[in-house]
Amino acid sequence: MSQPLTHKGRPVPYITAWSREIVAQPNVMATAGGLAYAGTAPGRDPDGVLWQVWARRPGSGEPVWNRVHGLRQRQAMRKFLCQVCGGPADRNEQGWLWLLEDQRDEERREWPDGWMTVHPPVCRSCLVVATRLCPHLRRGVVPVRVGEVILDGVYGQRYRVGPLGLLGGERDTLLMGDWQSRWMVGGQLAASLDRCTVLDPAEFGIEQPAARRAAAAP
Numbered sequence: 001m002s003q004p005l006t007h008k009g010r011p012v013p014y015i016t017a018w019s020r021e022i023v024a025q026p027n028v029m030a031t032a033g034g035l036a037y038a039g040t041a042p043g044r045d046p047d048g049v050l051w052q053v054w055a056r057r058p059g060s061g062e063p064v065w066n067r068v069h070g071l072r073q074r075q076a077m078r079k080f081l082c083q084v085c086g087g088p089a090d091r092n093e094q095g096w097l098w099l100l101e102d103q104r105d106e107e108r109r110e111w112p113d114g115w116m117t118v119h120p121p122v123c124r125s126c127l128v129v130a131t132r133l134c135p136h137l138r139r140g141v142v143p144v145r146v147g148e149v150i151l152d153g154v155y156g157q158r159y160r161v162g163p164l165g166l167l168g169g170e171r172d173t174l175l176m177g178d179w180q181s182r183w184m185v186g187g188q189l190a191a192s193l194d195r196c197t198v199l200d201p202a203e204f205g206i207e208q209p210a211a212r213r214a215a216a217a218p
């Protein structure tokens with residue numbers, strides 16, 4: 001495993017943004033092909049996504065615990081890096097190791113096949129640490145092996161053209177190639193997961209929140 005950066009003795013996940021990485025965003029404007037940045041700011045990437053702009057200065061300033069650094073998040077998704085330490089994520093014959101918020105219920109028997117996530121995979125060493133560090137994982141998590149990962153989505157902020165110009169809309173996840181994604185500033189790359197195997201959290205030493213344990217009791 002690689003060593004994550006620390007702040008005041010606490011490990012800071014690889015994908016967490018640092019305060020000096022947040023930069024002023026270029027103005028957006030409406031064009032025939034969707035949103036564009038004004039001036040000399042970067043254009044769409046080869047997938048047709050206009051991405052939010054970041055500086056890359058990990059360790060600079062303070063960690064911003066609730067913000068994900070878009071560039072490192074995309075890099076972790078594309079190269080299968082652990083979201084906590086930035087080293088290679090774990091993989092075996094069943095696939096890549098992922099930690100997901102437990103969404104199993106009667107309605108979703110197929111879960112997590114077909115599920116979309118913006119959270120990158122993890123390595124074995126960081127699995128338990130990730131359950132403590134990631135706010136979205138505190139409610140009950142399951143480790144999952146993912147046999148097939150398709151990077152086909154983008155999470156970001158939608159815009160629409162109003163009578164007085166562009167209006168910022170809701171945050172959403174859209175498939176790349178969806179025309180609506182041309183009216184979005186991308187924040188994070190989303191992956192569709194398939195050929196998944198749900199593993200037993202206890203085998204990995206993952207503690208479940210008391211509420212879920214109580215609900216699972218007969």
Ligand SMILES: [Zn+2]
Pocket residue numbers: 001002082083084085086087122123124125126
């Ligand atoms: Zn790791």
